[in-house]
Structures are given as C-alpha cells and as structure tokens.
Amino acid sequence: MILSHPQTTLEPRAKRRSALKSALKVMKYGFFDLLRSRWIIIYTLFFLAVTSGLLYFGGDANQAVLSTLNLVLLVVPLISLVLGLSYYYYTRDFVELILTQPIGRSSVFLGHFSGLALPLVAAFLLGSGLPFLLAGVRQGADWRVIASLMVAGTLVSLIFSALAFWIGLLNEERVKALGIALGVWLGMTMIYDGLLLLFSILMQAYPIERSLIILSLFNPIDLSRILVLLQLDTAALMGYTGAVFQRYFGSNLGILASLGSLLIWTGLPVYLGLRSFKRKNF
C-alpha cells in the first residue's frame, strides 16, 4: 500500500491488551471445539494406555521413561502434524469468518494456533504424565528425568503443530500438504539420523564432534532425545550425538544448550506461520 492509512485512536498499550484479549477469545473457541472432537480423546487414551503399560511391564520408572521417550519422539510429531493439518483445513472457512470481524490478524493467528496446540499439549501431559505421576509416587522415580520428558513432549507438540499450520498456510491443496508433512516427519524421525550415522562412519578418521553437534541442532527430535538422555546420565543409552553432546558440553551445559535450541525451534515455525498468515489473501 503506497498511500497513507488513517491511524486508529487506541493507545499502544490499550491496543496490545485488546489484541491479547481477542487472541484469548479465539483460542477459547478452538480449545473447546477440539476438546469435543473424539480425536483428541483417542490421543489421550492412547498415551494413557501405552505409558501405563510400559510402566507396568517395564518395572523401573527410568526404563519406562526411555521407552516412552522413543514412542513420544515418533508419535507426537506425527499426530501433531496430521491433527494440526486437518484442524487447519477444517477451520479454514471459519477463520475467514473471524477475519471479517474487527480483530487483527496476529490475534487471530496466535489465538487459533493456541487453540490447537494447547489441547495437544494437555492431551500429552495428561496421557503420559498421569501414569508417571502415579507410578513415581510408588517407586520413588527421578523427578528430573520425568520432568524433562514432559518438557520435551510439550515442545515437540508445539513445534510440529506450528509446522503443520505453516505447511497448511503455504499449500492450498490438502493432499499436497499432507505429503509434505509426512516427508518432514520421515525426514526428522528417521532419514536425518541415518544420514548423520552415515556421515560419522564416512568421516571416522577426522575430528567431527563439532560438526555433529551443529548438525544435531537442526533436528528438534534429536535435541529432545538429547535433552532427556542427558538427565539419565547413562552414556551408553545416549546414541552417538547424545554422547558427543555430553562430552563436549558436559551434562548441565548440554541440557541448557539443547533446551535453548529447542525453544528457538519452537519460536521459528510460529513466527513463520504468523508471517504467512499476515500476508495471506483469503
């Protein structure tokens, strides 16, 4: 737009407050709509069943954390992507209706996204947190390990549902978007690790620690795994990148580094989604 826009009369602070209020109202809608859908209930029950099962049969709580971790790193990204995309397309027309109301686009996007992401996080925390809480009371579990698993699952839910929104915003076609999402999932859960392994075998003769650490920063799933495994302090379980991380940073700094990178990873897709949403023609 080249010509000037008349400014609104609201003070900046009042404007921010009303933007936040609108975002919360948009969120409230999505939140309750999703809670009524059966998918989120199935998702919660799935985690409840699997985590309880692992705890019951696995015996040791730390071992159950490990098994749950592997499951979380596979299932949470997939469900967040698929559920995120179907929610995005299912609400697309409705978002158009919200945008015809006097509410800014940032509020609509952030409210809409939280309306999806918070139920997902809640389902994960309830489904896998509750069994650990109950078992932990009995078995005297290591709270730090369980807490790091909850943090990792929460951040992975946020990252991949934000990616789903962004992919949806960039693609009008649902099928194409789903294909891209599955590609992202396969790439980050499996292919990336395979390539990393291949890289370290081929470069065996060279000092590649630093480059491995840098490479693992590019994959939020690796980062989440490292975050939890560093708490366990058993190098044998860490896998190659985890072990390198611990040797390079030490446990505490390693935790900070992986957590920090994960937080950046959470912000990035939300920001990219917001940017496309603000520029989109509906």
Next chain:
Amino acid sequence: MVSLKQVSKTFGNLEVLKGISARFEVGKITAVIGPNASGKTTLMKSILGLVLTDDGQILVNGESAFQNPVSRAQIGYMPQKAQFPDNLKPIELLNWVQDLRDEKSPRLHALIDYFQLGPQLDKPLRVLSGGTRQKVSAVLTFLFDPPVLILDEPSAGLDPLASSRLKDKILEEKRRGKVIILTSHVMSELEELADEVLFLLEGHIVFQGTLAEIRERTGEQKLERAIAKLMEGRAL
C-alpha cells in the same frame, strides 16, 4: 461511504483488479455484476481486508481497509456460502461472535424471530440445511447494525419466504441509510434491489449506472438480455 482509488490486485501472474476506482454511497444499493472470474469476489474481499491489495486505497467511512481491523467493525458481510464449525450450535456461534467483539447486540432476538431461526437454534450447525445456515449468516450480518453491508449472492439457497424477508430487510436497511454492496446473478433480485449497477469485466469497471441506463445502452428491454450483451462486450 466506501471509496476505492486505483485499487489493483495480482494473484501470481493473474491481474484480477486493474486500477479500480469507485464510490459506494449512503442509502444506495449497488450491485456489482460481471461474468464469472471478473473480480467481483476479489473486489468485495478487498473491501473486507480479506484480500490484501497491491496498490491503491480503499476507505470505509474514512478508515483504510488495509490491515486495519477497525474498518471491519463498520462492515456486515454475508458470504456466498456460509461455513461454520460443525460442532457449534447457531446460538453458541452468535453468542461467541458477540463475546469476540465484546459487544452485546440488542437486535439478536428480533433478528432470530425475523428469520424464523428459533426452532433451529439448538441443533448443531452440521445437521442444518444450507438454507438454514444462510439464515444464520444473515442474522450475523445484520447483528451489529453496521453502516456498510456486503452481500455476496445473499438469497442463494433460501426458500421464497426467507428470500423475500431478506430482501425486505435489505431495503429497510437502505432506507436507514446504509451503504449496501451486493452481487447477484438473479435478475429479479437486481430489478427489485439495485439502484445502481457496477459492471466488472476482466478487472476493469466497464459500466456504472442505473438499470434503465443499461437497457438504453444495449437496446434490450429484458434485463438478462441486456446484461448478457454487456458481458459479451458488445455494447461498450
């Protein structure tokens, strides 16, 4: 008043609006007509801020329509096909929008009665027929008594009773001094409602005037024939 100054919009390499300038006056119903894909919907969505224009200026009662939510407080919009969340009931939807805008409408119950929505208020929107949803959309459009109304094929899918009630409502709002912009392919609707016609062809306004002027220009007495002639570009 709604005014457009040299508004243009390109999607990819498709130029949809090519420097449109127009004014929509208070107390007047303007029908935007033109063949499919002539830019009608893009024009309306630009006024609503749903489509972000590349160039030019759109003012809605003095407020720019570009990335400015304040301008949308002035507009009631009835889309061609209303889409609502399946799990919601009409009454929940209407209450939610009121909550969203922080504005309770004193017109709510009168409008529900007027469009005879009472019996359907408590059923989920997914089980309601297209016509009933269209009535919900009509209630939403008039709910906050906005000074500007944008109606995209408003009576499509409505039964004759609901359709004539809607038309009466539109005429009443016109008398109350609203700016009304609508599209329609139904000739009788244009005859009944439109004070003025704005004719779009390939992203340009090729004609603006009254229905009588269209007839005069084309030499056709039947409105449908006259408009068809305009669409073929024969009378320009």
